[in-house]
Amino acid sequence: LKLGVLASGSGSNFEAIAHSIAQGQLNAQIQVLIYNKPKAKARERAERLGIPAILLNHRHFRSREALDHEIVNTFKQHDVEWVIMAGWMRIVTPVLLDAYCDRVLNIHPSLLPSFPGVDGVEQALAAGVKVTGCTVHIAKEEVDSGPILMQAAVPILPDDTSETLHARIQVQEHLIFPRAIALAALQYSE
Ligand code: GRF
Secondary structure, three states, X not given: OEEXXXXXXXXXXXXXXXXXXXXXXXXXXXXXXXXXXXXXXXXXXXXXXXXXXXXXXXXXXXXXXXXXXXXXXXXXXOOOXXXXXXXXXXXXXXXXXXXXXXXXXXXXXXXXXXXXOXXXXXXHHHHOOOEEEEEEEEOOOOOOOOOEEEEEEEEOOOOOOHHHHHHHHHHXXXXXXXHHHHHHHHHHHO
């Protein structure tokens, strides 16, 4: 599987996928990382991992579609077959979703369909639910929607802040994302 990763921030999921590949648990290669914020920590991780990283700053594009066109061009140039949104904080359009139909995966820090949107962790805390988690799904046009591939549950503890809870959710994200990628590829080829 030739993967192209999209990340906006820390990139811990990106690195977890790279480790899973290095350990022989996921039969794939990360062809390229695209990041959209010049200071994204994901870039440093890519450098350390020896993975090419390309900055596409969304501010330099006139529309979401224009950004997605450049993402598709870049991924095609790097032979990418599957698109992995690992903390990509931009809304993607049919320009990307149609170019990689059913091959765009997203991770979200809640048990979808509960709590979609930017603040999935805070929403779960505010709702007072006792269990939340994370979801890997095939991305569709509506934000945080699409067929679910894998989920992991995480209990909410009485003293949790959004930071402590998000940290525990991320432990699970790092476990399920590589496995969900393998599952998606298996389902797709059937
Ligand atoms: C993750 O919690 C993911 O669910 C959300 O953004 C976060 C990205 O974390 N979409 P990282 O950049 O992979 O560390």
